[in-house]
Amino acid sequence: MAKKDSKENFFQHVYEVVQLIPRGRVTSYGAIASYLGAKGSARMVGWALIASHPMARIPAHRVVNRIGMLTGSQHFDTPQAMQERLEEEGVRVESGQVQDFEKLFWDPAKELL
């Protein structure tokens, strides 16, 4: 037994890390993937977030690509829900892109060290 926990853990870890993102902060798919040891599998993080959508309330809006662009906004109930939610938390977003992304960037590998 215990032969299928790897994948499940990966998804669960994604949800856990995303929920740990502080309010008003953002991170990238690659950062989460790298933190989980799945470096290079950033797509899996995105896939996990899609699966997480109908699941627990995951602040998926705090996860953007490496340049701070809200590429996943189309997957929300409304394309602008992601941006509004971020702005509501104090994150400046313009044209679907996070402003001061470097400052707001939250790296689990460092913050959760």
Add this chain to the structure above:
DNA sequence: GGTTTGACTACCC
């Protein structure tokens, strides 16, 4: 069960 796609990233030319 092979092919295509996808909320990405990095490398190559």
Add this chain to the structure above:
DNA sequence: TGGGTAGCCAAAC
């Protein structure tokens, strides 16, 4: 400098 391609792994068709 920048566009294109490859690598990643899982789900949908």
